[in-house]
Every structure is written in C-alpha cells, then in structure tokens.
Amino acid sequence: MNIEMIKPENLVYTKTKLMTDNALSYCPGCGHGTAHRIIMEVIDEMGIQEDTIGIAPVGCSVLAYEFMNIDMQEASHGRAPALATAVKRLWPDKYVFSYQGDGDLAAIGTAETIHACNRGENIVMIFINNGIYGMTGGQMAPTTLPNMKTATSPYGRDVKEMGHPLKMTELIAQLPGTYYVTRQAVHKPANVRKTKKAIRKAFELSKENVGVCFIEIVSNCNSGWKMRPNEANIWMEDNMFPFFPLGDIKVDGQLITK
Amino acid sequence: MKELRLMKGNEAMAEAAIRAGFDGYFGYPITPQSEVMEHLQKERPAIRTGMVVLQAESEVASINMVYGGAASGKNVLTSSSSPGISLMQEGISYIAAAELPCLIINVVRGGPGLGDIQAAQSDYFQAVKGGGHGDYRLIVLAPSSVQECSDFVKLALELANKYNNPAMLLSDGAIGQMMEKVELFPQQPRWTLEEIRKKKPWATNGRLFNQERHIVTSLHLIPEKLEAHNNHLQAKYKEIEKNEVRYEEIKCDDAEYIIVAYGLASRTAQKTLQLARAEGIKLGLIRPITLFPFPKIPISTYAEKVKGFLTLEMSAGQMVEDVRLAVNGRVPVEFYGRTGGMLPAPDEVLAVVKNVFKI
C-alpha cells in the first residue's frame, strides 16, 4: 500500500465512533453487524447520540449494547417494546429504539409488539428476521419457512403440525398505531443503502411523534441454516424473499396497495 | 394544616404515589387492587405533577415497563395482586439483578392458582425469599393500616433509591378495600434533571450533560464476574439488614407469650391481646413492619424472656419459619393461620393461645 495515500482528504469510509471497538460476537456473514452499523451511522449522522436510548433483546443480539456505543438497556426475552414504551413516555424528547430478533419479537414478545404498535408508541422498532433461533442453536422460529429444517423441525416445518410462519410485519401494519412499516435486507450494498435510508426516515419520523416506525430486516443465519455465507444469501433470496417480500408496507400511515 | 381523608388502602397508595413524586405508574387491572390505577387515572396525575400513568397489556409488560422506566432514572411503580405478581417474577429478578430502584405493590389475595379475591398473606415466601430466579432480595414493607399504605409508599421509594433495590409493599385485599382515616403527606416535587443526574448517575437516559454512555443489564456471561456481582448484591442485602429493620412491639415488656403477626393479622392480634389482658393473660405482640429485613434480633432477644411465641398469619404458615429461625429452638414457636380469604377472629386466636400454651 502506498503510505502517501493515507491522508484525511483521501478517506472514503471510516467506522462510526458509535460502534465500539469490541469484536462483534456474530458469525462471519451474519447480517446483525451490518444492521448495527447502519443504525449507529444514522444516529451519528443525525447527531442524536446524546439523545438516543436503545433496547437490546435476548437472542444473538443480546450483547448489542457491547457494540452500539450509546445508552442501552438489556431487556428480558420479548419485552423490549415494553421497556421502550416506558422510556419514551418518561423521556418524550428522546429517541428510543428497540432491536429484536424473530423469536423475541414474533414469539415470546408478540403481545408487547402488538400492543406497543397498537398504542402508537413513538419509537423505532428494528426487527431482524432470519427464520431461526440462532443463539440457542438453530431451533424453529415463528418465521421459519414451511418445510424448512431446523433443530426442532428436523424433518422440515410441517405447517399442519407446527403452525405457519408468522408475517408479523404485515400484521402490525394493519394497526392504526403504526406509521411507517417497511421490510428490507442488508446482504448487498444496494440493500444496505436502502435499509439505512429507511432507518434514517424512521428516526426522523420518530421526532414527529406519529407512531411506531417499524423496520424488518430479512437476514441470513448461515450457521443456523448450515450453509456458507454466500450460499445462505442465495438461499435467502430464493426462499425468504418470496415469502417475506422486500419493500414498503405502510408509508405515511397508509398501507401500500400492490 | 393536616389533610385528613377517609380512603381505601388502595386509593391511599395511589394518592401517595402522586404525592411522593413518582414519575410513572404501569399496571394491569386485577381484583382486589384495581382502585390503585382507577384512582391514579381519575386524579389526572399528568396535570397534577406530570406523572405518567399507563394501562399495560399485561403484568408482564407492566413490570418490564417499570424496568425500562427505572433504568432510565425515573421513579416508577406498579401494582398488582397475587397471580399478577407471579407473572411479574421474571421481571422482578431482572430488576433486582440490574439494581434498579422501583416500587412493586402486591395487594395479596387468596391462592394458590386463581384462588379467590379475598385477603390473604400467602405470598410471604414469594415476597421475602425471592420469588423469581437467582439470589436476590426485595425490601418488603407490610402496611397494617390505610395510614401506613400512604406512608410506606413514600418510605419504600426512599429505601429503594437509597439501596438501588426494588421495594415491595405487601398489603392484602382487606387493607386494600377498607377505609380508614388517613393523614396525607404534602406533595413532594418530582426529581429534576439535575437531581436525576446526581442521584442516578448510572441511568440510561441519553448522555445527559455529556456523561459517559451507560448500560443497564442483568447479563454477566463470565462466571467470575457474575459471582463478584452476586457478592456485591449480598453485601448490599447485609447492609439493608443492618440498617433498615422496622417493627412495632406492643406490651412485650411483661409478656409471657408473644404473638408475631404482620399486616392485617397484626390488627387481629392486637384485639386478641386486649381480650387476653382482660383475662389476665400476659400476651404481647411483635409486628414486623419490614419483612425483609426481618426483625430477627428483637424476636431472638424476647426468646430469652418469654415462654413461647405464636405466629399468626393468613396463610398455611410462612413467616413462622423466620420466627423459628430467630428463636432457634429456645422456646416453642406455635402457629395459627387461616387461608383462602378466611380471616382469623380475635376470640378464635385467643382460644388458640390458651390451648397451645395450656393456659
């Protein structure tokens, strides 16, 4: 490398100071790291790091507070929207966001998710959906696809036996308390840019007290899916996206009709 | 000027929460404590003091709202009754682990299970010995009158903040529903931002005044660190035991026998004591006010002087274990209790006293 090149005017990218220097605990290829980074970049770019409180879940991102360099609370399993509700109500001038996986948000925490959305709490909810329980070792999630093999559906998810995958995002979009609902991905640069835009929009809207802004990020879980990272991304495009199509579901409080 | 009111215990606790300067209440209706949130909503605390009141979707959500609110440095509380408090236990364990000051009110009803909605004291173990998972303690105060319902809300908040520990008011359905004269304390201001920064420097409320960033968590994945944290908690509980024991004794000086009873049962015991004294039986009463920390030392001291203790509870026998530990076999510790919402009557208790001590 030409040492001469390393000067400020040539800098094209740097890690936001709102990500700590701790090594991420996520598997190589996992979408969590990217999701963390772009949320922190948005907060950094908006200059609101001193006014933002994040709520971490239980699941792979249980240690999100080790990486996100802002005030963070660690919730019990599924309850992040309840914590976020209280913090936002008690500190109405602050930005409050929750960050949850599919087991946390769409299984054990379904009631908290739906009721925070239904009350129209002025919070940002980030939902990472990878169709599996990553941290506990690859068990079936509420969003596991039909026939998908997991540790607790070793012969594939039989929807007659095990129920159907839950489209939580479409479900909460029906509630009048949600204002902006979108589904995005972070596996390709173009998707990362779109997702970051959506996150920015959500945080900006949250200042206007218009209700819940909800961003689902469909992500991979290469170790849970037992694939190499690239294979996992291709599998995600081929299987997850048809079932969980990307794009805005509700904008400005209006459902998008397709 | 004294502000006297005739209030239900539940209403007095709600009014006291506004007056003590609480910032937020999060709860879910359950009999026999629904008047707590009803009174709060009726009183428009948002206008009176700026206090937030929210009816949550469940007790699970309520206690986690309390966690979030307390972690953000605000003074918050919830209230419920036995089955609802059972639902909250996971959250309470997290709150205790994360050392978040807050107040939890349990207006106890008959159990186990759905039980009934009458008064009981069968949640003593749950309140005093843990309830949720892990080694932790709550500061537990047991009001025996409507006046104490009001006073102890304020006291509990002070103790919770002094020790960064959740506090619990262990009331019951009868105290919650009955009306008595109560002298209300004057309105205390809610904490200012400056006070929050000074008194709760660990809180997660944005980097208020350019502080370092903060994390509130109960997760300690490294065993050495978790043990160190547990040792710290245990040291704190020892400190609470050293400093905060509260109890009342009535006519113990010359007593030959002592009843130990808390809350509503202690009121029954007082009446029993009057009946006994009228018959020349030298009966005394020790009323634990703090159930944790438990008044071990006074009970132990009296174990040297009296012929026996009778523990009176509206349960199948829970606090009696702590009395026996304090007495440590020196004199008999008998037990009498009624359950399921049945309340012991004073003359019934006197008959028991005579019977067990062969008077």
Next chain:
Amino acid sequence: MTEEIIIAGFGGQGVLSMGKIMAYSGIMQNQEVSWMPSYGPEMRGGTANVTVIISDDRISSPILNKYDTAIILNQQSMDKFESTVKPGGMLIYDPNGISRHPSRTDINIYQVEAAKQAAIMKASKTFNMVVLGAFLKLKPIINLENIEKGLKKSLPERHYHMIPMNIDAINQGSEIVKAIHVL
C-alpha cells in the same frame, strides 16, 4: 369509647354509603374510624355488608365476629348476623321483608320502619338515613352537625342540595324507632 357496628342488607340499600357517612362523621369529631366492606362476587346482586368501627383510640382489628350493634336490613342478613351481637348489645332492623324476626333475649332489639317512612316521604333514596337516624337516637355517638359535615365529605358537590332532605330523614328515623325488646 369504641363502637363496633355491622350494617347488612341488600346491595343498593345504601349500606356501604351509610357506613361511609358514619366513618366520615367520626373523622369530623376527631375519632379513629374503619370501614371494612364485604366485596367481590358475594356482592353481585346479593347481600352487602360493612363493618364500621368508631373509636377514641387506635382501632385494632377492622374485622370482627362480634358487634356492639347490628343494623340489619334483609332476611339473609338477619340469619347471618343476629347471633353476632354481643350480649347486652343492640340490634336494629327494618321489618320490611323480614319473615323471621329476631328472637334473642340477651340483647336490645329495635325496629325502624325505614322503607315505609322513606316511601311516605317520597324519597326512597333516603332510606339509609332514616335507619341512621334510628341508630343515632339510640347511640348518639355522633352529633348531627358532624353528620352534616360527613355528608358533605362523602357526597359530590352536585348533590349538596339533597343534604337537608337527608337530615330530615335522620330526624324522622329518630322519631319512628321503637323498642321491641329492651333489657
């Protein structure tokens, strides 16, 4: 002075509010009071009762099984509470709807035809105040001035115009009460 009272009847007869007015009036004359209602399913469509204690001293048990006075306003309550009056104590009842009258001989028994009187006054809602008047005639533990204060405390302001009517009902009650069995 300590007076331990049970008031028992149907829900809707004003049993609880009568107790509340007594308790508030007690506070007005600097006494200790407690008001302990029956509550829950047993209230639904059935009987209601409240234990009221007024005392110069700190009140011990708010829940009792023996009373100085029982004020009984329906048959179920008669069956349940006649036996709970302390020997030498007092039982006041409205004979309206009572098929089995009290039979104890070791207590003072009085009758007040409150339902009838309230109907004559065309003020059925003052029924409980007629009963209260009967009680106060026999045990003047609260003076009328403090009852008036107690009424003000327990009524919303929009009902203040009804206070004179209630005071009138109390006076009527004290006049019509009659002794059935006196020790």
